[in-house]
Every structure is written in structure tokens, then in C-alpha cells.
Amino acid sequence: MVLTNAPNSDFRDIRDADLQTPLIIVGIPAFNEEKTIARVVLGAQKHAHIVIVCDDGSSDLTGEIALRLGAVVVRHERNLGYGAALQSLFKRAKELNADVLVTLDSDGQHDPAQIPILVKPIENGIAEVVLGSRFKDKNGTAEMPAYRQLGVKVITKLSNGSGKNGVSDAQSGFRAYSKLAIEQLGAISENGMSASIELLRAINKSGLSVCEVPISCKYGDSVGVETSTKHPVRHGVGLIMSLVRLVVEDRPLVLLGIPGITALAMGVWFGVWMMNLYVTESRIVTNVALASIGFLLLGCFMVSTAITLYAITRLSAKLKR
Ligand SMILES: Nc1nc2c(ncn2[C@@H]2O[C@H](COP(=O)(O)OP(=O)(O)O)[C@@H](O)[C@H]2O)c(=O)[nH]1
Numbered sequence: 001m002v003l004t005n006a007p008n009s010d011f012r013d014i015r016d017a018d019l020q021t022p023l024i025i026v027g028i029p030a031f032n033e034e035k036t037i038a039r040v041v042l043g044a045q046k047h048a049h050i051v052i053v054c055d056d057g058s059s060d061l062t063g064e065i066a067l068r069l070g071a072v073v074v075r076h077e078r079n080l081g082y083g084a085a086l087q088s089l090f091k092r093a094k095e096l097n098a099d100v101l102v103t104l105d106s107d108g109q110h111d112p113a114q115i116p117i118l119v120k121p122i123e124n125g126i127a128e129v130v131l132g133s134r135f136k137d138k139n140g141t142a143e144m145p146a147y148r149q150l151g152v153k154v155i156t157k158l159s160n161g162s163g164k165n166g167v168s169d170a171q172s173g174f175r176a177y178s179k180l181a182i183e184q185l186g187a188i189s190e191n192g193m194s195a196s197i198e199l200l201r202a203i204n205k206s207g208l209s210v211c212e213v214p215i216s217c218k219y220g221d222s223v224g225v226e227t228s229t230k231h232p233v234r235h236g237v238g239l240i241m242s243l244v245r246l247v248v249e250d251r252p253l254v255l256l257g258i259p260g261i262t263a264l265a266m267g268v269w270f271g272v273w274m275m276n277l278y279v280t281e282s283r284i285v286t287n288v289a290l291a292s293i294g295f296l297l298l299g300c301f302m303v304s305t306a307i308t309l310y311a312i313t314r315l316s317a318k319l320k321r
């Protein structure tokens with residue numbers, strides 16, 4: 001990662017006379033968005049003291065345009081993904097001592113004029129994390145294709161799980177974080193699009209207070225460019241796979257260990273049945289024998305994976321402390 005332009009003065013100086021006002025930084029992940037980046041950066045600059053663009057290995061003029069417009073540009077030498085870009089934005093915002101970090105998409109779908117709506121609950125001490133939601137009022141979904149609404153709703157439901165603190169839009173990239181949230185949430189591991197879901201899980205675990213505000217979101221002709229980098233089905237399947245992984249990583253003993261022990265028990269049960277048949281009728285039933293071996297192997301695999309995952313998660317938690 002290379003910082004292409006280092007701020008040469010204390011950015012706090014650019015704030016209005018009152019240094020007590022919170023330092024607002026807008027972070028924009030961008031990959032090949034030369035057609036829209038200028039509009040987004042210029043729009044964001046009206047509502048932020050600093051705009052940081054993470055140019056994630058773009059092969060077009062995204063980074064250069066952002067740089068010329070006065071944004072701080074963090075450049076990845078190659079494309080690492082949306083989540084990796086968020087990690088770099090959090091890191092840079094922390095280094096610049098941000099009081100509030102707002103993230104928004106670089107493809108023109110979000111309206112930078114709504115940045116103050118996301119910042120307000122943090123300024124007023126109402127929440128540490130503010131999530132822009134497309135489902136809070138009709139504006140958010142006015143242009144959203146029906147299949148996308150369905151997809152996001154399914155992912156959101158899965159991501160909420162059985163938890164009480166469910167959100168209405170798990171996939172929105174328009175979010176704001178307080179200083180405390182920036183400090184606690186920087187260490188996500190997902191490099192791809194599922195970073196939004198991982199962040200929600202991390203927010204939930206950390207106990208940071210959250211609120212949702214309605215946002216608008218443009219699609220199709222009203223943006224004038226392609227507003228998605230990934231095919232929706234591939235995107236959806238990728239998110240579900242990551243969600244399964246995140247959930248299993250969180251509770252390996254329950255989600256892998258218990259089914260593993262159940263499989264072992266079934267293997268033993270089939271084994272005893274097979275022995276019984278052999279002793280009483282002097283015959284081996286192949287299906288019963290195979291079922292026994294299959295369940296025993298599956299059980300061993302699941303239990304050993306559960307223990308390994310548990311050990312790794314504990315170790316990484318220890319290292320993070
Ligand atoms: N840094 C980075 N940003 C990405 C990447 N892929 C997408 N983005 C940005 O993430 C935002 C959302 O991505 P997009 O494909 O539009 O998602 P969708 O609108 O939910 O289908 C946009 O601003 C993209 O420029 C990537 O590989 N790296």
C-alpha cells in the first residue's frame with residue numbers, strides 16, 4: 001500500500017474557527033470509477049474536512065482524478081477488494097485522528113448531500129455507528145430493481161440471524177463511525193464485499209450503539225454508468241458463503257463440534273448394528289457397514305475441524321488483545 005499524497009499540514013487547521021467541532025472524514029473505496037469519482041469527491045468535500053479515496057489498484061484515472069481534486073489518496077498496487085479498501089480507509093482515518101468517518105460508494109449511487117444526516121446522530125451522542133438504510137423510506141428503493149431488493153432482504157435476514165438487534169439493510173456501504181467505533185472496528189479480515197456483513201457482526205459483538213437513517217440510492221439510468229461491479233447471483237452466493245464461514249468461525253464447537261459428535265454416535269450405532277447382524281446371522285450388510293464408516297469419518301473430520309478452529313479463534317483473540 002502506498003500513500004500517494006501525504007497531508008502536509010495539520011488537517012485540523014482547515015476546520016472552521018472552532019476547533020471543538022468534530023473532524024469529519026469521508027472515506028471512499030474505489031475501483032475503476034473514473035466516470036463518477038470526481039462528482040462523488042466534490043460532493044463529499046462540501047460536508048467533510050478531509051476526503052480519503054482508496055484507489056484499489058484501478059487501471060483507469062480514478063486515483064489521479066481524486067488526487068487532483070485534493071483528496072488524500074491511498075493506493076493499493078493491485079486490486080485487493082472492497083473490504084481491503086475499507087481497512088485502509090479506517091487505518092488512514094485513525095492516523096488522521098478522525099472524530100467521524102463516513103464511508104460511501106464511489107459509483108455515484110449514494111448522495112454526498114446526505115452525509116450530514118449520517119453524521120448528526122454521532123455528533124449528538126445518539127449512536128457510535130450510523131447505518132444508511134435503503135429500506136427506511138420509499139426514496140431508498142424507488143429505483144432499486146425488485147430482484148435486488150429481494151436479494152438484499154434475504155442477506156439482511158440471514159445476517160441478522162436470531163439476534164434482537166437486527167438491521168434493515170446489511171449491505172449498505174453508506175455508513176458513519178464515531179472515533180470509538182473507528183478504533184474498535186479497524187481489524188476486519190474480509191477483503192471482499194462481505195466486509196459489510198463482517199463489520200455488522202463486529203459492531204454487534206463490540207456493543208457499540210447503532211442507529212439507522214434513511215438514505216436514497218440511485219440505480220441504472222439516473223447514474224449513467226454501470227453501478228455494480230459483480231454479477232448479482234455471484235455476489236449473493238459469495239455473501240452467503242462468507243456469512244456461513246463467519247458464523248462457523250464464531251461458534252465452531254457448537255456448530256461443528258455438536259454435529260460432529262452426533263455423526264460419531266451414528267457411526268457407532270451403525271457399527272454396533274453391523275456387528276449384531278454378523279454375530280446373530282453371520283452376514284455383513286454392506287450398506288450398514290458403509291454408513292458406519294461414513295459417519296465415523298465425517299464425525300472425526302468435523303470434531304477435529306471444530307477443535308482446530310476453536311484453537312485458532314482463541315489464539316487470534318489473544319493476539320488482538
Ligand atoms: N476498493 C474497491 N472498491 C470496490 C471494489 N469493487 C467494488 N468496489 C466499490 O464498492 C462500491 C460498491 O460496489 P458495487 O459493485 O457498486 O456494489 P453494488 O452497488 O452493491 O452492486 C463501489 O463504490 C465500487 O467502486 C474493489 O474491488 N475494490
Ligand SMILES: [Mg+2]
Pocket residue numbers: 105107109227228229
Ligand atoms: Mg454500486
